[in-house]
Structures are given as structure tokens and as C-alpha cells.
Amino acid sequence: MAIHFDVVRDGKQFSARPDSAAVFAIGSKVRYRNKKTGVERFGLSNDSGHFGSAEAKKQLYLASDYTGVYPFWAQFIEPTAICEGQSFISLNTYDRARFTFGFGQFAAHVPDGDFIRWFRDMLQRPEALDYFPNLEVQDGRIVKVEEHKSIPMEDATSTQPLQLYFNPTLDDVEDAEVVAAAKLIHWTNSHPEARLLQVQHMINTARRLTKESDKRLGLDGVGADLCCVVMDVRHQGRAGFDDLQKALLAAKPFEALLEVGGDGEPERVKNLKAALGPRRAELKKRKWSRSMADFV
Amino acid sequence: MTFAEDLAVVARREWTRWGGPSEKIDGQLIGFSASRMEAKHPFWTFVGEYWESIGSDLDGRDSPAWSAAFISYCFSQAGAKDRFPYNQNHSIYVAGIDSGNFAGLSLEDPGTTSLAIGDLLWASRSGDDCRPPPLTFIDAQKEVKKIQKKKAKSFCSHSDIVVAVRDGEVDVIGGNVKQAVTRTTYKLDTQGMIKDGRRTFVGVIKNAL
Numbered sequence: 001m002a003i004h005f006d007v008v009r010d011g012k013q014f015s016a017r018p019d020s021a022a023v024f025a026i027g028s029k030v031r032y033r034n035k036k037t038g039v040e041r042f043g044l045s046n047d048s049g050h051f052g053s054a055e056a057k058k059q060l061y062l063a064s065d066y067t068g069v070y071p072f073w074a075q076f077i078e079p080t081a082i083c084e085g086q087s088f089i090s091l092n093t094y095d096r097a098r099f100t101f102g103f104g105q106f107a108a109h110v111p112d113g114d115f116i117r118w119f120r121d122m123l124q125r126p127e128a129l130d131y132f133p134n135l136e137v138q139d140g141r142i143v144k145v146e147e148h149k150s151i152p153m154e155d156a157t158s159t160q161p162l163q164l165y166f167n168p169t170l171d172d173v174e175d176a177e178v179v180a181a182a183k184l185i186h187w188t189n190s191h192p193e194a195r196l197l198q199v200q201h202m203i204n205t206a207r208r209l210t211k212e213s214d215k216r217l218g219l220d221g222v223g224a225d226l227c228c229v230v231m232d233v234r235h236q237g238r239a240g241f242d243d244l245q246k247a248l249l250a251a252k253p254f255e256a257l258l259e260v261g262g263d264g265e266p267e268r269v270k271n272l273k274a275a276l277g278p279r280r281a282e283l284k285k286r287k288w289s290r291s292m293a294d295f296v
Numbered sequence: 297m298t299f300a301e302d303l304a305v306v307a308r309r310e311w312t313r314w315g316g317p318s319e320k321i322d323g324q325l326i327g328f329s330a331s332r333m334e335a336k337h338p339f340w341t342f343v344g345e346y347w348e349s350i351g352s353d354l355d356g357r358d359s360p361a362w363s364a365a366f367i368s369y370c371f372s373q374a375g376a377k378d379r380f381p382y383n384q385n386h387s388i389y390v391a392g393i394d395s396g397n398f399a400g401l402s403l404e405d406p407g408t409t410s411l412a413i414g415d416l417l418w419a420s421r422s423g424d425d426c427r428p429p430p431l432t433f434i435d436a437q438k439e440v441k442k443i444q445k446k447k448a449k450s451f452c453s454h455s456d457i458v459v460a461v462r463d464g465e466v467d468v469i470g471g472n473v474k475q476a477v478t479r480t481t482y483k484l485d486t487q488g489m490i491k492d493g494r495r496t497f498v499g500v501i502k503n504a505l
Contacts, residue, residue: 001428069485117323121494126422126429139331140474191431197493200483204322 002133005182007175014044014173016182024189025055026181029173032094041170043094044181047085056087059189061103066199072286072295073203076224079275080104080232081202083268088195089185093177099166101184104202104235108163111156116142118201119162127191131183135165209234211293216241217248220290225276225283227295229257232272238265254280299400299505300414302374307457307469310370314339314477321465321481323494325474333476334362345369346471350382361423363454364389366471367416370457379505385450390418390436391443393501400505403440405433406497410488411466416455416501417482417490426452429498436498453498456480466490 008015012029027046034041046056061081066074081103084090092100097107099115106115120137122128128135134145135153142162143150153162166180188194209231213219219227226248233239238261250256258276262269276283286295297305311317316327333339335357343356349369354360364386371380379400381392394403403418411417420429420436429451430436442448456470459479464486469479482492490497 068487069483069491071486121323124494126420126431126496129422140325193493193496195493196491200493207322 001130003130003183003186005179005186007178007182014178014181016178016186018182018186024182024185026178026185027091030092030094041094042172043092043098043167043170044173044177045092045094046087046090047092055185056085056089056091059088059195060086061088061199066196069196070199070203072224073206074199075279075282076228076231076295077104077199077202077206079228079272079279080206080235082275083232083236083271088188088198091181091185093167093173093181094170098163098170099177099180101181102188102198102202104198104205106198106201108159108166111154111159113159114201114205116154116159116162117204118198121197121201122187122194125191125193125197127187131187205235206231207293210288213241213244214288214290217245219288221287222248223284224286224288224295225280226253226257227288228276228283229254229260229272233257233260236261236265236268238268298414299374299376300412300503303370303376303414303457303503304459306370306373307459310342310366310471310477311469311479313342317474317476317478319474319478319480321483328474328476331475334472335475339476342477343471347384349373350384352384360384361452361472363470363472366477367455367457369471376505386418386453386455387440387443387450390453390455390499390501391440394437394440395444400503402502402504403437404500404502406490406500407433408489409500409502411458411461411484411490411500412503413458413461414503414505415458416503417458417466417468417497418453418455418499418501419495419497420451420453421495423452429453431496431498433498454495455501461488 003018006017008017008023014026015023016026017023027044030045032041063074063078084103084105086103088103090103097109099108106118108115123135123137136143136145138150142153144153167177168174210227213230230244243260247256247260258273289296315329318326330336334343340356343362346362346365346369347354349372350365364384368382381389383389393401430439456468459469460467464484466482466484467479471477485491
């Protein structure tokens with residue numbers, strides 16, 4: 001039966017109470033100012049430095065928890081996971097994606113993107129009715145089920161209906177936004193398979209990005225340490241293939257790759273360097289194989 | 297050939313008859329000729345054959361879930377005769393198997409049981425008119441015992457037939473999966489146990505027939 005979530009607000013801090021159980025933290029209201037347009041937007045965040053970060057840190061993605069399932073890929077995605085906050089319940093709802101969730105920062109605005117693919121699989125899990133009883137996957141697409149009709153929530157060109165379902169406006173924090181966040185956080189905290197599914201989808205994303213990069217950059221035989229940086233750049237979208245190609249051709253490609261996109265994202269690059277430091281030696285042992293579409 | 301291998305051959309034959317619809321390990325769908333293949337000719341006639349195998353007069357254009365009828369059809373076609381508790385509900389035939397009256401078939405814990413060709417991979421599911429399904433092997437086993445004692449009704453679930461096992465992956469074929477007979481690839485852990493977040497697996501039917 002569907003779990004009912006009550007919104008609990010204390011100033012800028014938001015929590016939720018599921019049915020009659022204990023209140024749990026969701027996040028705090030944050031303001032985001034677009035540097036280019038100057039437009040201000042408001043939403044929720046539980047990233048470090050905000051209310052809820054302690055809760056988020058209780059659900060960290062650690063490669064060692066998943067190497068029994070993904071012996072190598074669990075390690076390959078860990079540096080990027082660290083850069084993205086590393087929490088299975090990482091949340092932000094203030095930017096153009098309108099809703100971003102998980103340690104891979106799956107963003108809801110991309111048609112057939114990582115959030116959409118992951119959420120489709122979540123909705124097919126048996127406990128989905130506890131959380132989103134009016135959402136279903138029909139013919140491969142998420143729909144909202146109302147009496148006698150199904151309303152499409154996403155298609156190959158747009159996810160706007162689903163974005164609005166999760167987060168009606170960027171002008172304020174609405175109850176619908178808090179409840180949607182509460183549902184995903186509670187679901188992720190309560191069901192280990194939901195966390196496993198997040199790991200699977202992050203690995204699917206990393207594999208897809210590496211395959212795409214191989215087509216453009218020729219990564220066959222290239223070490224996983226270099227591929228890991230390439231994947232991270234593509235995942236965040238901080239630079240294009242031209243910059244990556246130049247770095248790969250440099251005398252010291254690892255160091256050069258780490259600088260790609262660094263002007264706009266210095267903190268990200270710093271975090272990635274720190275995350276790769278103790279992990280590079282292990283990653284270097286494997287190389288990308290185009291024919292296997294895997295690291296060997 | 298063993299019975300388990302015969303069962304896998306039948307499942308593969310049916311899958312081929314549907315044109316080979318597949319869900320790959322990354323969720324990619326290939327080989328689906330329509331969004332609801334089960335409603336198209338000749339596929340609904342195949343579903344009618346599955347119903348016929350359990351003595352139903354449904355012709356395949358009907359609404360009931362047909363995945364258990366598919367499993368029953370495959371066991372029948374593979375020559376199980378009276379060695380399988382044919383039923384249109386997975387939890388009912390699993391209860392029959394768990395009763396101990398069907399030698400060579402047993403309900404096992406998916407967390408400790410590695411998969412082999414011809415086994416059934418059993419997962420719980422939700423759906424219209426379904427009561428809350430068990431989400432663990434322990435709870436599924438309890439429910440199955442209650443069904444045996446007629447203290448509980450059936451619950452919604454789904455089974456697929458294991459047709460191939462590789463390092464880290466298993467291929468299964470099942471009916472009424474994305475409205476077709478579909479081959480799905482799931483993840484195995486390094487010990488060969490099922491470990492895939494797309495489903496909640498509550499049992500393995502070991503097949504030693």
C-alpha cells in the first residue's frame with residue numbers, strides 16, 4: 001500500500017514523515033543564480049554544507065561494497081562517484097534538470113537519459129506501488145495512470161511532464177517537490193536492490209560513455225586510468241572531444257587529461273585528482289578493448 | 297540430453313518463434329516487432345497454445361497474465377508429464393513444488409544457490425489486483441507454506457527459464473515479459489548468484505528432473 005509522506009518544514013530545512021514513522025531529513029532550500037543570465041532559482045539540496053548532509057553521508061557508494069558483483073567496474077566509477085558527492089541519496093532540484101538524484105547525479109531533463117532509464121527500472125520493482133502508485137511503465141515509457149487514461153510523462157524528445165511532476169516550479173520549494181524527494185530517499189534507504197540498481201545504471205552510463213569516447217578518440221588499448229578521466233569529463237560535460245584528443249596526445253596524457261575543463265571546474269578537477277591518487281595503480285592494470293567493449 | 301536441457305531447448309524454440317525479443321544486460325531492448333507483440337497475429341495464437349497446455353479455453357486475446365501458462369507449456373513440451381504441478385499462477389506451482397511431491401524439483405534460496413540451465417528464476421512483482429508480494433526468500437517461503445495449507449491465496453510473481461549461464465551473466469527466457477516471450481540477461485555475482493536490481497528475486501527452482 002502506498003506510503004503517505006507528510007512534509008515537515010523548519011525555516012529553510014525540509015524533512016518528511018512516512019505514515020506514522022520517524023521524521024527524516026530531505027534537504028535545505030537553496031538559491032541558485034545562473035552566472036550567465038543572472039536568473040535566480042530555488043530548490044532543495046542535501047549536498048555537503050547544507051542541512052541533510054549527515055543523512056546523505058550515511059548512504060555512501062563504496063566500490064568495495066559492490067566488487068562482488070562488478071569486480072572492476074565498481075572501482076572504475078568510484079572516482080566520479082566521489083566527485084558527485086558519493087551519496088546514494090544525493091539530491092538537487094534547483095537547476096535546469098529540475099530534479100537530480102543519486103551518486104551518479106542522474107538528471108531528469110534528458111530524454112532517454114540516465115535518470116529516465118533508471119527510474120523506468122525502479123518503477124518495475126515490486127515495491128514501486130508503495131512510492132509512486134500512479135506512475136507506470138507502459139510500452140517502455142513512463143506514464144501517469146488516471147482513471148480511464150494514461151498520460152505520457154516522457155518520450156524521445158521531452159521529459160517535461162515528469163520534470164513538472166517531480167518539481168512544479170523553480171521559483172520556490174513546493175510540497176510536491178519535497179514529497180517526490182522523500183519518496184526516492186526513503187525507497188533508496190529501505191531497499192538494497194534499489195541501491196544496486198543505481199550502481200548498475202551508473203555502470204551502464206560509464207560503459208556507454210567509454211564506448212562513445214572510443215569511437216571519437218580511439219581508446220582501444222588505452223589504460224583504464226586514462227579512460228576513467230575521459231569518462232568523468234564526458235559525464236560532467238566539462239569539455240569536448242577536441243580537448244580530450246589533445247590531452248591524449250600530450251607527453252604526459254594522464255596529467256594533461258586531468259587539466260581538461262579545469263578552468264571552469266577547478267574544484268571538480270581537484271577532487272578528481274584526489275580520488276584518482278590512491279586508485280590509479282589498480283585502474284592502470286586494465287586496458288579498454290574495443291572488440292570486447294570492456295576492460296581487459 | 298537431460299530434461300533440464302530439453303526444457304531450455306523448448307524455451308529457446310518459443311523465443312525464436314517470437315522473433316527473438318531481448319532485454320540486454322544494460323536494459324537495451326532489441327528484436328521487438330511491436331510495442332504489444334502479444335496482441336498481434338500470430339503471437340496471440342501462440343499464447344493460446346500456452347493456455348491450452350493447462351486446460352484453459354482462453355485463446356490468447358484475453359487479459360490474464362500468461363507467464364505461468366508459458367512455463368507450464370514449456371514443461372509440458374519438454375516431456376515433464378505429471379512431474380510438474382501445472383498452473384496459471386507461479387506461486388501456486390511453486391507451492392506444489394515446495395510440498396515435496398514433485399521429485400527432482402525444489403525451491404531454493406537465490407542468495408545461496410548458483411544457477412544452471414533448466415532452473416527457474418522466480419521474482420516477485422506487483423500489479424493490478426495483487427496483494428503485497430513477499431520481497432525475500434524467507435517471506436516467499438512462508439507464503440508458499442501458507443498456500444499449501446490453504447491459509448493464504450496466491451500472490452503475483454514471475455518466473456523465467458535459465459537458458460545460458462556465463463561468467464557474471466545469466467540468460468533467461470520468460471513469457472509475458474514486455475508483452476512477448478523475451479530473453480533477458482541478468483547480472484550474476486562472482487559466486488554465480490543472481491544479483492540484479494531490476495527485479496526482486498525470491499527463489500530458484502532447481503531442476504534435477
